[in-house]
Amino acid sequence: MTTLLESCKETLQAAPRHCSFCSSPVLFPFLFLPDRDGGPTRVWQCYRCGSLVPDHATSGTSAANEVQIQVDFHENFFGNDGPESLDRLHDDLFEMVGSLEPHLGFAKDGNVLIELGCGRGGLLSALRTRGYRAIGCEPSARLVAMARQHYGLGHHLQHATAEEFLEERARRRGEKAAAVLMWHVLEHVRSPLRLIESTLEVLKDDGRLILQLPLLHREFVYREHLFFPSRASVKYIEMRLGLFLVQQTVDHRNRFVTLVFGRSAQGHAHPAYEVDLLDLAAARAEPMLVREDYIALLERDVASLRQGVSRKQIEQRVELLATADEILDVFSDSFGRSKKSPEKPNHSPPEPLVTSTTFLTNSTSAQDQAMPEPREGDIRRLLEFQQALSSNALFRKLQSVGLMPKISAPPDSDRSTAFSRREGNRYWWHRVPGNDYVPPVYAGLRHEEWALLKKWFDDGDAHFSGTGECNVPSMSLLHGLIGGNGMSRVVQCGHYIGYSTLLLGFLLRSMGRRQALYSVDIDPAATRYTNTWVKKAQLQDVVRLSVRNSADPEAVAEAQRYLGGAAQIVFIDSSHQYAHTLEELDAWFPALCEGGFLILHDTSAYAATFDPKGGGVGKAVTEWCERKGLRSMALNGFVDGGTPGDYPYLDGCGLTLIQKPKTI
Numbered sequence: 001m002t003t004l005l006e007s008c009k010e011t012l013q014a015a016p017r018h019c020s021f022c023s024s025p026v027l028f029p030f031l032f033l034p035d036r037d038g039g040p041t042r043v044w045q046c047y048r049c050g051s052l053v054p055d056h057a058t059s060g061t062s063a064a065n066e067v068q069i070q071v072d073f074h075e076n077f078f079g080n081d082g083p084e085s086l087d088r089l090h091d092d093l094f095e096m097v098g099s100l101e102p103h104l105g106f107a108k109d110g111n112v113l114i115e116l117g118c119g120r121g122g123l124l125s126a127l128r129t130r131g132y133r134a135i136g137c138e139p140s141a142r143l144v145a146m147a148r149q150h151y152g153l154g155h156h157l158q159h160a161t162a163e164e165f166l167e168e169r170a171r172r173r174g175e176k177a178a179a180v181l182m183w184h185v186l187e188h189v190r191s192p193l194r195l196i197e198s199t200l201e202v203l204k205d206d207g208r209l210i211l212q213l214p215l216l217h218r219e220f221v222y223r224e225h226l227f228f229p230s231r232a233s234v235k236y237i238e239m240r241l242g243l244f245l246v247q248q249t250v251d252h253r254n255r256f257v258t259l260v261f262g263r264s265a266q267g268h269a270h271p272a273y274e275v276d277l278l279d280l281a282a283a284r285a286e287p288m289l290v291r292e293d294y295i296a297l298l299e300r301d302v303a304s305l306r307q308g309v310s311r312k313q314i315e316q317r318v319e320l321l322a323t324a325d326e327i328l329d330v331f332s333d334s335f336g337r338s339k340k341s342p343e344k345p346n347h348s349p350p351e352p353l354v355t356s357t358t359f360l361t362n363s364t365s366a367q368d369q370a371m372p373e374p375r376e377g378d379i380r381r382l383l384e385f386q387q388a389l390s391s392n393a394l395f396r397k398l399q400s401v402g403l404m405p406k407i408s409a410p411p412d413s414d415r416s417t418a419f420s421r422r423e424g425n426r427y428w429w430h431r432v433p434g435n436d437y438v439p440p441v442y443a444g445l446r447h448e449e450w451a452l453l454k455k456w457f458d459d460g461d462a463h464f465s466g467t468g469e470c471n472v473p474s475m476s477l478l479h480g481l482i483g484g485n486g487m488s489r490v491v492q493c494g495h496y497i498g499y500s501t502l503l504l505g506f507l508l509r510s511m512g513r514r515q516a517l518y519s520v521d522i523d524p525a526a527t528r529y530t531n532t533w534v535k536k537a538q539l540q541d542v543v544r545l546s547v548r549n550s551a552d553p554e555a556v557a558e559a560q561r562y563l564g565g566a567a568q569i570v571f572i573d574s575s576h577q578y579a580h581t582l583e584e585l586d587a588w589f590p591a592l593c594e595g596g597f598l599i600l601h602d603t604s605a606y607a608a609t610f611d612p613k614g615g616g617v618g619k620a621v622t623e624w625c626e627r628k629g630l631r632s633m634a635l636n637g638f639v640d641g642g643t644p645g646d647y648p649y650l651d652g653c654g655l656t657l658i659q660k661p662k663t664i
Helices: 004-014 063-078 083-099 122-129 141-151 162-172 192-200 231-241 288-307 311-332 362-370 376-390 393-400 415-421 425-431 447-463 471-484 499-510 524-536 553-563 578-591 616-628
Strands: 027-034 040-046 052-054 112-116 133-138 157-159 177-183 203-214 244-251 256-262 490-493 517-521 543-547 567-572 592-601 633-635 655-659
Touching (some): 083 122, 083 141, 112 122, 112 162, 112 192, 122 133, 133 162, 231 256, 471 567, 471 592, 490 578, 499 517, 553 578, 592 616, 616 655
Parallel strands (some): 112 177, 177 203, 490 517, 517 543
Antiparallel strands (some): 040 052, 203 256, 592 655, 633 655
């Protein structure tokens, strides 16, 4: 049986000697993670810069040998790419370069751009095709030859390491660059911080440093990746080098992050970094020089532990770490073991700017993306462990000096329950007695999805008055029908500012559906607003928005083309007018598949007051079904007033379902 002292020595011996990003010797266990091949890998976090360092980054390889290792890897990975693959790479990156134009400047201005680590030359070629004076370097002679032959880059692409290229350019005092780009380069470099410092010598005072890096995920955990960025490491770059984060873009599909740094006061810190969720120590708020002195003391303290001190002191210092390792082992038991080679990255244009806790709230991101959901018993054990740690005097002391991270409850565990204290009609469900819980339509969202939806609520409160979303009861019914039956072709008539669009989009994405929700609304301004949030939620490949009359036959045809077939559900929550509802029913019912559903909101007697002259949606549905000889199921159709909670189905506006029979 392993003693606590032996366990502690193993932990200290296993810890990397230095952070592969900033070279600090102070690293702490962060989590276990399956690597690309399914083997368990411990990931460490640097106290100084917050970078995430996998075990394999500690080999101590020299810089020269590391370059050769990286060259061999990339030649094996990309060296056999043919002309078609290289053409696709160029086309994808050509579009991406267009999205970076605000940071690159206009090609007609004649500014120099530098790309370090050009690989097969796709990005350098795309920059030059766009008209930029772009030059670059690549340490692999084989890839340089491939790029020169296919793209005709000639002397614009030099065979050199990034360090050699920058040193030569600085020595010659050539024209300074408007931007330096490193596209999946920094994570392969043995001294990345030093490389960034070198780029500043050849960058204009108002220039931009543009980086794309992989996020921590099992498919990217292999020997050639030496570190992964975190929210804290981005802030460290800003503080250490005097840079400003101008833009952060997260590509959730490919799990990449693109960071644009500026050297001038034109830049500004992204609001996502105002709160440091890693919260390793209060010292992060102190001035940089004070932090350096403070960290130096901790580094000497940790060094003394490695050199050997009293048994009692060692046991005290690592007792809690050893216990934490046991808890982490609970989660590592369920890691997959499938052998898999890494897929080549998709170099499509980066996704639109989002404020997302998926990027670099690492304790959430890495576990959500890399591991299966923990079992209920595992969660209970972890919570019990956290509670025990919080009451331990030694643990609190270690926290106070930054040697152990702070522990807090899940940041959104109560989610929508706080809405009960908000005013406004849109929050009526949360004020119903007994509804002091998180409904499944919110509880099932990923952390970053709920964070975005909450911001949508906040923004809606600030810019719109009297919003009338369909709310929790009808969304819960739709979720059950769609999610419980594997549906993939959904139409929505009337999205207004996007409540149901976002929730249905999140649901369909979680089901692995693409091009699954077609939503039409007659209001251009509301649609522009909704589209902004669809982009922030990264739902563009799930949702299509259209500005039309929802009874327009062209909307029906457009939906069929987009969805790839007849709709399975059409949810109507649009004008609430009698005559228009009849037109919608006539337009969409024939477009339903056999057994498909028309679902209409606002069909109660109370909701008829929304159309005092015509009689409203309920009247239209009743008359239309009688004319067609169809049955319908009306929920709360009889409700003409009262208080939510008077009946089991809480929404007094009512909901009606019509199923298309096989014989129609």
